[in-house]
Amino acid sequence: MNWYEFLLRNRNEVFERSLEHVGLVGASMAISLAIGLPLGIALVSRPRLQRWVIGAANVVQTIPSLALFGFLIPVPWIGGIGASTAIVALSLYALLPILRNTITGIAEVDPAVVESARGMGMTSRQVLWQVQLPLAAPVLLAGIRVATAICIGVTTIAAAIGAGGLGVFIFRGLAMVNNQVILAGAIPAACLAIAADSGLGYFQRSSAKR
């Protein structure tokens, strides 16, 4: 049996697992953005604190994902077996690129533009929303793009702690020593990654054109 025959025969489960996968990625990215964007904005003008936070995010990034999932299981409140633990770990992975690109994106906006904005009587909030964020958008979107790609990949491993997603096929295939089953998880996951990346890439390019 070919991997695509397996896919076809099990299309209902593949579809269901894909939805789970997208759900996990979506929830993690939402949390990561909700934390990373405001935190990044707040850190732009605090270089010392910035080093610490980026350092911490870097350390998280170096922990192998399987180990991070394992570490989180015994943690009260957020831990345990299942999707919520996976979402916490995935959000942590997505945080670094979002944080770093938010900071560099805003810091790289031409200081003359920001200064004339302030000098013309814009409030800090107006400068942020009308000048800094729109001009930082391409860099910001690049960060979101990288974070999404990482997230889709790492989510396949989340199946190891019972979070579901396309990783279920991969782990099942590994256990069965059956490449077809592994591919039935890996190929849709790769397709998701490519689709997300080119979609976000389109946004990124159109934001850079403005």
Add this chain to the structure above:
Amino acid sequence: MTSLSDGFQDRYALEFRAATYRLPSGTPLISGLTLSVARGETLVLLGRSGSGKTTTLKLINRLLEPTEGEIFITGRSSVSWDPIQLRRGIGYVIQDAGLFPHWTVERNVGLVPRLEQWPEERIQARVREMLSLVGLPPEEFAKRRPSELSGGQKQRVGVARALAADPPILLMDEPFGALDPITRIDLQKEFRALAQRLQKTIVFVTHDVREALFLGTRIALLDQGHLVGVYAPAEFLKATEPEVHAFAASLGFDGAHEGAK
């Protein structure tokens, strides 16, 4: 709410009283500056790089606050103004114009009127009026982005933007510094005519003596954060201070040649 235009009972538009600005490290960028700018005049702040010209300008629109002394804007201390309100009443033009690259010319020029929540049709009319004033036909330029303008055109838009809300005071920080010599002369000529017509109080920063002599009703020479003196253009080259001589020499005549002039 008080605005800059209501506060003109005072003779001086701007007055520095022993103003000093120090960096957090203690290094002074401006030391004990005392200087008045009368309503409607164009005061040029002349000096070399690092002489404190730009710092002086930023003390006026409160991008910086004096560490000692005070600056009065239409009779009120700068720190007693709401900074946002103060800045909206002071036009600001910097080198390279500082236009927002993601906005059209039209939107850039309409910035302060829009911040001040003018009705939309009044903003539109004002933007067109301002573009025509600086010699850019609105039908041709309104929809362009700053990246589609030449250096001189950007500076014109910068001036139009600074004048859009009709502020009584205009601050200009080397606005023509980055332009080629021919464009620069054109803009200087037009700007002088505009300044005479509009009767704004203008503080103009430059390191170019020619520009200072051409545009200023008075010239304030700064050197290492200290005011050397304030001169009428006609007196400037006759002044005896060595700092003035250094500038005069840059024009091609110093003390030795002065007799021949």
